[in-house]
Amino acid sequence: MPDWKSSCLCLPGFYLGLALFTFTGDAVAQNPPAAADLLELPLEELMAMDVAVTTAAKRPQAFFDTPAAISVLTAGDLRRSGVTHIADALRLLPGVQVARISASEWAVSVRGLNGRFARYLQVLLDGRSLYTPMFSGVNWDELDLAIEDVERIEVVRGPGGTLWGANAVNGVINIVTKPAHADGARIVAGAGDRGRHVLSGQWGGQHGTVKYRLSASDKREPGLQGEDSGLREDDWRSQRLAGRLDWSGEGHRFSLSLAALHSQDSPYFADLRPASVQASNATALLPINQEKQGYSFQGTWLSELTDVDSLALRLSYDWTERESDAVDWETSNADLDIEWRRQQGAHDLTLGLNSRSSRSRAEGVGGYPIVIVPEQGELNTMSFFGQDQWRLHPDWDLVFGLRYDNQSEAQDHWQYHWRGLWRASERQRWWLATSRARGTPSRIATDPSEIGFAQTQAEPFPGVMVPARILSVNQENVLSSADLRAYELGYRFGGDRLTADLTVFHHRYDNLLAAEFIGLRMQPGHVDILTRFDTLDDVRAEGAEWAFSWRFAERWLLQYNGSVINYRNDSVDSGLGALRASAAASAEVPSNQHALRLLGQVGGVQATLTVRRIAALDSVDIDAYTALDATLEWQPVPGWRVALIGRNLIESDHVEAEREAFFADRFEVEPSVLLRLEWRQ
């Protein structure tokens, strides 16, 4: 159990929503009543009331008026996309880089610095921060929710650290599940090629003022095949059980959720055990047979103190254990968040503190070179933050936010943002932001460690080639976390048939984690190439992101989004060594990506077609690819829905990414089909 005296408070999820809300002006100022309060009023009286939005734009006003690069996927988008995992759904959003590594592993990032162990994104599930204290990134396989349980996914590109927590360097992904009462009973069953299946059920209802929901899901995802080795991974199986209770009373609201997960997969790792390294000249593959289990608990309490003040509290705890033939690790996080808010006049002020206490343990299995000392370690963070949104003028908003993070294993730091919004006309918005965001410390960067991450060959003496492995050996704490200064400019247009959203950005990073060569260590039968963590400064990225939506006919909608990004690192160019360069390159993302989506309805059939074009990754020699996803959905009888889903249909097999550590082979993403049945009461 967490030690609350030293635990930290983190409420990142909270803030995403909060900030979005905060950025909207009118609704706040007019103190809107809820529908229930209005129902008994006669129509004449209702017609005399002012509506609290100044435009008739149908798109969610808050997004339109938010001075940040933000986009959202709704439950409808998710269902139409036909995806079975959240990571694949994120491909539909502009500027989000998603690449599949194996059946159960993804590299997901925003604005670059991607990888299996990417660590510059704040990912939240109903406000609970999901990054692991081991490497500050997210294990996407642990986030295997039934897609039907998700209400929406909001993505903020660019720094959001001031409001959303220490890890929101490159962006924030906020996954919001449906409230307890959203659906009654529901069953979804789907089957496809190679034994692929999805199965989920939900039962919800209401008892007095308490609303409840129980849901369960089971999935089987076929393993992928290695490009060189021809080896096929075992299938990935995963199960999840979740429950939620929502209760509301006068001026209070309470929500409690519990979830448990279990999953089995077997990605291939490079076999870095000494005996295997000595025995082979090429990289030996080890199927690591992973078994994962975990649970999470969360309680939120919301209270209205006065007409203008409100208080929110969130408490969560999660525990995850991963056991495999290469490494066993176990992590737990305890979070507490408190937030006070006052909305008065032209100001909307938020003050809060959050605390996160993480414990983690990792050890190599059967001689696999993973050692972190001490085996069981702890990281604590306590943060204080504040933000004011000020409506200077009906057409101008100014937002300033500041955050201070006190960390047990790294230097304390400050984060800030300034944002401005100009309502240039009813249909147009301009926004500008400058911010500084910091990464969060992780066990691999703060504690002494020795971790093997690749197999290769070395030439310790001229003409003598011997098997080798590359190890990262660290004695010292990398005290300073990633540091980003960002400048962003955005424009939005919201017409009746056409909408546009454009963003340009400039990012400058310091203290990015990289590796430098420190020497060779002779071993019986092989050589260890030793590296240690180093930090890269002055890494710059520039880019643009765009999204257009055009309703060209009554039943048809065409969407196009894309992004370009260009990374520059002067210190790599100045010749600090191949290893450093490769460390930076391993975080490379495609220089451009595009997604074109056509949605329409023909008779009773709803059709969705998506074409994605992703540029090549030159540093790791991955080709550009084009993928076509298609979903056809219809309703044979009321209450039932049938969907036929095809994904990755154009290109036969393609590689999207290679794991930057423990690399064994590259695995090919194949065309897939799924027939999905849904029953809903």
Added chain:
Amino acid sequence: MKRGWRLILGVLVLSSSALAQQPMAALKVAYVYNFTKFIDWPAADSGSVLTLCLIEPDPELEVQFRALDGRSVGEARMRLLRLSPADDISACHVLYSEEPLPVAGDSGVLVVTDQSRPGSVINFSVTGQKLRFDIDRGEARRRGLKISSRLLRLAREVR
């Protein structure tokens, strides 16, 4: 006033985007509830349940609409159904959709939309800061719906 917690709850449990729409959403729900009092459905269709369907509603809008779930209108009790655009709407008495897609011509369905479009009987419009609505009498007749003259008088435009 309940503003504070509702807003923050939205932040935590729903999402913020919808929050700014809240007053608009609440007003629309109250309008729709009022509309039902001024409409006569075809006799064959009048039962003890009045089914109100939403097509892929925005979450906040759905929360607001839930205020109607179980509420009585005359002798009927309202029931809320959430649909996707491809679903069958014949069981609906009222259908509300924000999406400007056309709606099937099923009779007995009061189609309420945000903008005037084929198939809609009532469409909302915002004039100045006020929420207004237009009524398409021809469409109402085609769907076998009788609209009281009191509601027609309140409409901004009757086609």
